[in-house]
Amino acid sequence: MREARELAFIENLAKLLSELLRADHVMIAEVFDDAPETAQIVTFYSRGEFQPTVSYELNGSPCEQVLSTESCVFREGVCESFPQDAMLQQLGAASYVGVPMLTADQTKLGLLAILNDQPADYDGTVLELLQVAAAQAAAELAQLRISRNLQESQRRLQTLMNSLPGMAYRCKNDEHWTMEIVSRGVFDLTGYRPQDLIQNKRISWARLIHPEDQNTVNEAIEQATLRHQYFRIAYRIICADDQIRWVWEQGKGVENAEGKVTHFEGFILDVTEQHQHQEHIAEIAFRDxxxxxxxxxxxxxxxxxxxxxxxxxxxxxxxxxxxxxxxxxxxxxxxxxxxxxxxxxxxxxxxxxxxxxxxxxxxxxxxxxxxxxxxxxxxxxxxxxxxxxxxxxxxxxxxxxxxxxxxxxxxxxxxxxxxxxxxxxxxxxxxxxxxxxxxxxxxxxxDEALERKVSAERHQTERFLQALAQGELSIALQPQIDLATGQCVGAEALCRWHDQELGHVSPGIFIDIARKQGVLAELGIQVLTKTCSLMKEWQQRYGQLPKVSVNVGAQQFAAPDVVEDFLSICKGIEAQAVTLEITESDLMIDPQLALTVTRRLRDHGFRLAIDDFGTGYSSLAYLQQFAVDILKIDMSFVQAMIKDESSKTLVNTIIAMAQTLGLETIAEGIETAEQAQLLKELGCQGGQGYYFGRPVPPEEFAKTWLE
Incomplete structure (x- = not known):
């Protein structure tokens, strides 16, 4: 039965079964894992002749049952039992018997079936014969699959090797790098043909490596081999026309059964152009x-x-x-x-x-x-x-x-x-x-002194960022007084930081840290959040709220959702109870943005104040357009106005201008009764400073001014 031609064994088997069993039709079909619903006919011997091989759908056919059971037998009426099987109907067969083709490990490769035009009685001997034949066919097909897969793998490998832009190789681990396999890309790379290098027929690869790079190459390969790793190295070669080119090689040692590296396998690419480009880039990258x-x-x-x-x-x-x-x-x-x-x-x-x-x-x-x-x-x-x-x-x-x-x-x-x-x-x-x-x-x-200073500042910054992240900052409140009545009409919320290691840190220090670290907006949000939480407590406890001012930085104004953020934080509090203070210099960083944001905040009911007024630069035209309610006169003018006539004149001018624009004025940094009296006489409405009270914790402020 065996012949050199592929599938001859399968064909002869089908013909022999037809003769032995006097079967009208013998079919052997394969089923593959990637298409389990379809059978591929390997050979079909029908009425004394081999028919063309086709594929057919298993669904609705007796062959489908064969693959799900050990055998399938219909002594008569098979066409009536499977009306959807077109091939069965075309044959007009009356009887059918089929068995699966199983390998030694019970893998199903397909099925073997015999059909007769007349009803037939198949006894156990026939089934046993078919099972033996199916096992023989399965063994042959399995071997064919292995052979074909190997041939396909070799074809793909050869195609891949010859399609590479460089060369693929296998060489001996000897001093000459004696090549055993070389892809066709070697000619474009070196000017030598593959047969020139195989078994060093014309030249060895070792002789192509530039003399100045040979030690580098050998050391790289030796180190990688010792670590059982791939070696990757760039070096120069001398081509057939004596031209010098840069190549990049990746390869790995191949060990024999004793663990000795006998060969190397890898590929080599021409990187001359990239190397020249990198040199040019390096020249540009390292030169002003x-x-x-x-x-x-x-x-x-x-x-x-x-x-x-x-x-x-x-x-x-x-x-x-x-x-x-x-x-x-x-x-x-x-x-x-x-x-x-x-x-x-x-x-x-x-x-x-x-x-x-x-x-x-x-x-x-x-x-x-x-x-x-x-x-x-x-x-x-x-x-x-x-x-x-x-x-x-x-x-x-x-x-x-x-x-x-x-x-x-x-x-x-x-x-x-x-x-x-x-x-x-x-x-x-x-x-x-x-x-x-x-x-x-x-x-x-x-020097050491500067190093200590920098180290201390770095440590201070780290501690502050940690305190900010963990919400460890607190607020203090300084009263704002109506100068005409002496009553407390509000307060300014001021951020405070007490560190377990550093103690009390000045606001000027940690606010500067926040500005340098770009977290001033986050600091402002935390202060506003803590202030609003406190105001909600006061509202429940005392039934009324003093107006509370909170500082807002330019970084917060630049946030895209600043208004929505403020509304969310202040939810549950009347917006008019919250005064947002921004310095004159911050307003003028981006006047157009400030105009947009201040108007939106005013539309939602917030009061706005310009802090430290007089110390920065602002256009009166802009000042008139800004939707603000209060001008806060800077403490430097307040403390100097008693002895300095020009400072007094400036304070008077600010108050008069505010009255003209319909704005309130609050003077900061009042430390004496004389300052408070003069401000009152000049028409200033409110004041804050040590004369009235220092910034204190919320509990102390409530006890002093609210109870």
Missing amino acids: ELTGLANRAALLDHLQNEYEHNPQQDYLLVLLDLKYFRNVNERFGLHAGDRLLRLVAQRLQDGANNYDDMVKIARVTGDEFVVLVKSSAEKVEQFLTVAGHLKQFFDTPLLIGEHQLDVYLRMSGSFSYRAESAAELLQQASIAMYEAKQHELNYCVF
């Missing part, structure tokens, strides 16, 4: 376009390499800032500022040529430059010496067009022995520069 100096990235890269490969060498990093640079841009235009920066860079380069210790010059941002100097034992003295040299570079004014400009430098310094990384070293110099600017200094060095 305006001045041609190294930029921040190049400086940090150079320094980090020094930290890692030359840790014994100390450096002094000097950060230079051009004082009054903004004035140049404003007076002469941005092009003049750019010209100045280029000239400063040239002066630094020319001057550094005379000092061997100055190893790198960079422009790190805007008008800030860095000079990197090899450090000596005399730390601070060396900084002052270097700063003196740098200052001398600019003794002669710079010529910008027709203008001669003197350059004034502010300098800070940091030493590498204090920093653990390049980024930290630059950051320390930046901290020292910030300190110099804050205190109007020409020089500042990052």
Whole structure:
């Protein structure tokens, strides 16, 4: 029965069964997992001839029952039992017997069926014979499937290998990288054909690797092999035309039964273009376009390499800032500022040529430059010496067009022995520069004292952010007094922070932290939320509410849902009982936005006050349009007006202007009866300050002013 041709065994089996059992029709069909409702006929021997193989639906056929049971037998009337089976009806068969094709592990591959045009009686011997035949057919089909899958896998692998942009390979683990399998892509990659490299017929792959890269390649492969990992490496090869190209290779060792790496398999790509592109990008990325100096990235890269490969060498990093640079841009235009920066860079380069210790010059941002100097034992003295040299570079004014400009430098310094990384070293110099600017200094060095100060500020910031996140801030209330009657008519809610470790922290400190950290809006929301909760308690306890003022920052005004947020927080309280205070300077950051928000808040019933009025700059035209109710006169004018006639005149002017615009006035910072009396005489309606009462906790305020 066996022949070399595929399926010959199956066909001969069907023919033999037909002869042995005198069957009119013998069918062998496969069923695959991806289409379990369809049978694929492998062979169909009918009335002495092989018929074309087709597929048919199992649903509504006796074959469907075969696959769900061990056998299916109809001695007569099979067509009547399955009227929907079109193929059965076409044959006009009267009897049917079918058995499943099972492999040794009882996997069903399909079915074997015999049909007769006349009724037939199938005894147990016939069923046993069919089951044996079905098992033989299943074994043959299983082997065919394995063979075909293997051939398909090999075809796909070959197609994939030959379609790769580079080359795929399998080579021996020897000194020559003796190739056993090479894809056709090797020709485009190297100029050599696959047969040139296989078994080193013309040249070995090892000879293609650039001599300067051979040790690097060998070490990378050796390390990866020891770790049983893939090796990934870029290196140069010498092609057939002597051209040098960059390649990227990924591969892995193949072990034999004893665990020894006998071969390598992988693929190699041509990355010459990408490598050249990366070199170009690196050149751009590490060079300041305006001045041609190294930029921040190049400086940090150079320094980090020094930290890692030359840790014994100390450096002094000097950060230079051009004082009054903004004035140049404003007076002469941005092009003049750019010209100045280029000239400063040239002066630094020319001057550094005379000092061997100055190893790198960079422009790190805007008008800030860095000079990197090899450090000596005399730390601070060396900084002052270097700063003196740098200052001398600019003794002669710079010529910008027709203008001669003197350059004034502010300098800070940091030493590498204090920093653990390049980024930290630059950051320390930046901290020292910030300190110099804050205190109007020409020089500042990052030292232990400054480090302690920065560390304390950082710790303070961390503690505040933690307190804010956990809702540990509290409020205090300062009474607002009607100057005419002396009665308490309201209060201002002020945020307070008592830390278990730091104690009481001044609002000026933690509000500045909130501003720098960008959480001023969140702080304001918390204060408003706590205040509204307190007001609801007062409303239930006392039946009436004093007007309470809450400070609002510009960051809150900029929030897209600020009005909706305020309404949600103040729900359950009459909006007129809440006064929202915003400083004059915050209002003028974005006047148009402020106009929109203040009008919407007024429409919902909130009262609005301009805090610290007179200390900022605001247009009277805008002031008239702002939907505000109250002007709060800044405490600096109130405390100076008794002795300073100009301050008294300014206070009087503010009160008169407010009366003209129909606004209330509240004076802040009243500390004496004389101040309170004068304000009353000038027509100011309200006041607050230590004279009337300090900010106190809510319980004490309620006991003093509400009960």
